[in-house]
Amino acid sequence: MSWALDLILGAHNWYQGVSKIAASTKKTASPLRLGILGAAAINPAAIFDPVSTHPDVIIVGIAARSKSKAEAQIKQYSLTSARAYSSYDDLLSDPTIEAVYVPLPNGLHAEWAIKALQAGKHVLLEKPIASNAQQVRDIRRVSEETGEVALEAFHWRLYPAAHLVKSLVDSGEYGKATEVKAKWELPAGLFAKDDIRFHYDLAGGSCMDLMYVFSATSYYATPTPNLKDAEVEVLEAKARPNKTDPRIDDAMSATYVLRSDSHSTLCKIEADLAAPWLWGLVPKFWTLMPSLSIEMEQATILFPGFAGPWSGHAITVTDKATGKVTKHSQYVDGAQWGQRGARFWTTYRYQLEAFVDKVRAVQAGADVRRLGEMSGPWVSLDESEAVVGIVEKVYEKAGIPLRK
Numbered sequence: 001m002s003w004a005l006d007l008i009l010g011a012h013n014w015y016q017g018v019s020k021i022a023a024s025t026k027k028t029a030s031p032l033r034l035g036i037l038g039a040a041a042i043n044p045a046a047i048f049d050p051v052s053t054h055p056d057v058i059i060v061g062i063a064a065r066s067k068s069k070a071e072a073q074i075k076q077y078s079l080t081s082a083r084a085y086s087s088y089d090d091l092l093s094d095p096t097i098e099a100v101y102v103p104l105p106n107g108l109h110a111e112w113a114i115k116a117l118q119a120g121k122h123v124l125l126e127k128p129i130a131s132n133a134q135q136v137r138d139i140r141r142v143s144e145e146t147g148e149v150a151l152e153a154f155h156w157r158l159y160p161a162a163h164l165v166k167s168l169v170d171s172g173e174y175g176k177a178t179e180v181k182a183k184w185e186l187p188a189g190l191f192a193k194d195d196i197r198f199h200y201d202l203a204g205g206s207c208m209d210l211m212y213v214f215s216a217t218s219y220y221a222t223p224t225p226n227l228k229d230a231e232v233e234v235l236e237a238k239a240r241p242n243k244t245d246p247r248i249d250d251a252m253s254a255t256y257v258l259r260s261d262s263h264s265t266l267c268k269i270e271a272d273l274a275a276p277w278l279w280g281l282v283p284k285f286w287t288l289m290p291s292l293s294i295e296m297e298q299a300t301i302l303f304p305g306f307a308g309p310w311s312g313h314a315i316t317v318t319d320k321a322t323g324k325v326t327k328h329s330q331y332v333d334g335a336q337w338g339q340r341g342a343r344f345w346t347t348y349r350y351q352l353e354a355f356v357d358k359v360r361a362v363q364a365g366a367d368v369r370r371l372g373e374m375s376g377p378w379v380s381l382d383e384s385e386a387v388v389g390i391v392e393k394v395y396e397k398a399g400i401p402l403r404k
């Protein structure tokens with residue numbers, strides 16, 4: 001999958017002239033010193049690229065289980081300010097590193113996030129934040145004890161288009177959201193059979209890997225900021241278990257209701273990590289991009305490609321009474337960013353902006369427990385916990401064991 005992402009990013013960056021922008025980006029006198037745990041496939045898109053155009057952060061280290069793998073990634077991407085570390089512990093014990101990005105398999109997220117926080121580092125932690133809701137609570141506790149920032153890398157939530165859709169939903173102009181549907185299907189064969197996504201001990205499974213569908217349905221189904229207080233009832237959940245390890249959901253379809261004070265919204269998700277090919281012959285590459293639809297009382301809102309809207313998005317609102325279709329898009333600025341951003345910024349670039357902003361705020365004395373109340377977009381640990389909590393309920397309903 002990362003090759004597909006790198007391909008889209010390559011085309012986007014070429015079109016937007018990002019290499020020139022990166023070359024002319026001047027770093028501040030003391031940029032935030034970032035280390036990375038793991039020479040993961042996602043690194044180029046999710047962290048190397050955004051750091052290249054952010055003036056206030058540099059990558060100073062990559063740790064891998066084998067030092068040569070970290071060295072190879074540093075060389076391949078010409079990360080001139082970075083050095084290789086032969087273990088994650090080595091990198092964490094470097095006192096000059098201020099923050100870390102954790103792109104490890106899901107089942108290792110909580111363990112290494114907590115070690116990093118305890119080592120005095122701020123943490124940008126890949127999605128899904130943890131294997132289960134208890135681990136999210138542990139991360140929050142340690143973040144509060146140490147005063148270090150922890151952010152789940154739900155990059156799509158930090159993008160202006162996602163906020164535009166949120167403001168359309170919350171505006172009241174179209175009534176209330178009655179049903180929110182999110183779907184993401186990846187064709188069988190995209191991931192090798194031994195990919196981290198198919199390992200129970202590494203907290204694999206479609207709900208874990210494609211947790212975006214839960215994040216999105218929940219975000220739009222509940223009026224801000226009620227998600228953590230919403231009552232969740234799973235009406236139906238059906239998994240297609242992995243043939244080798246039935247504890248892994250290759251696919252899941254589920255329906256749940258979210259109830260908050262003023263609202264009751266039906267949510268439907270479909271996630272598939274190994275979708276059968278059309279007629280057994282053709283991989284359905286056209287479902288590579290996720291889809292999202294929101295039924296409001298008076299309109300239908302569509303947000304195709306919601307998890308990667310920087311590669312082009314077309315938000316449509318269809319008025320149910322008149323049939324009138326209104327198109328929207330938002331690549332910069334908006335309800336949560338104010339006047340901020342640039343057309344070439346990806347979801348990952350906005351995510352890095354949000355992370356560095358909050359780290360700087362905390363370094364200047366802000367309280368990590370109040371980051372969600374500050375201006376600018378953020379994914380609070382309360383939200384992360386609520387979304388993982390919904391996935392747990394879906395697993396229970398489907399008869400799939402929870403991740404440890």
Ligand SMILES: NC(=O)C1=CN([C@@H]2O[C@H](COP(=O)(O)OP(=O)(O)OC[C@H]3O[C@@H](n4cnc5c(N)ncnc54)[C@H](OP(=O)(O)O)[C@@H]3O)[C@@H](O)[C@H]2O)C=CC1
Pocket residue numbers: 002037038039040041042043046063064065066069103104105106108126127128153155196209
């Ligand atoms: N935000 C996004 O758009 C995306 C996010 N992700 C998330 O990023 C994370 C990594 O995904 P991805 O880059 O695709 O995965 P990879 O398999 O490429 O990377 C996982 C990294 O984990 C390390 N690792 C440590 N222990 C193990 C182990 N027991 N088995 C396997 N790997 C191990 C490896 O590091 P080492 O270098 O030390 O060997 C490897 O580089 C996942 O949590 C995934 O959900 C993935 C894709 C897109």
Ligand SMILES: O=C1OC[C@@H](O)[C@H](O)[C@H]1O
Pocket residue numbers: 001209210307
């Ligand atoms: O963005 C993504 O696309 C596909 C997934 O497998 C991956 O882990 C996810 O984060």
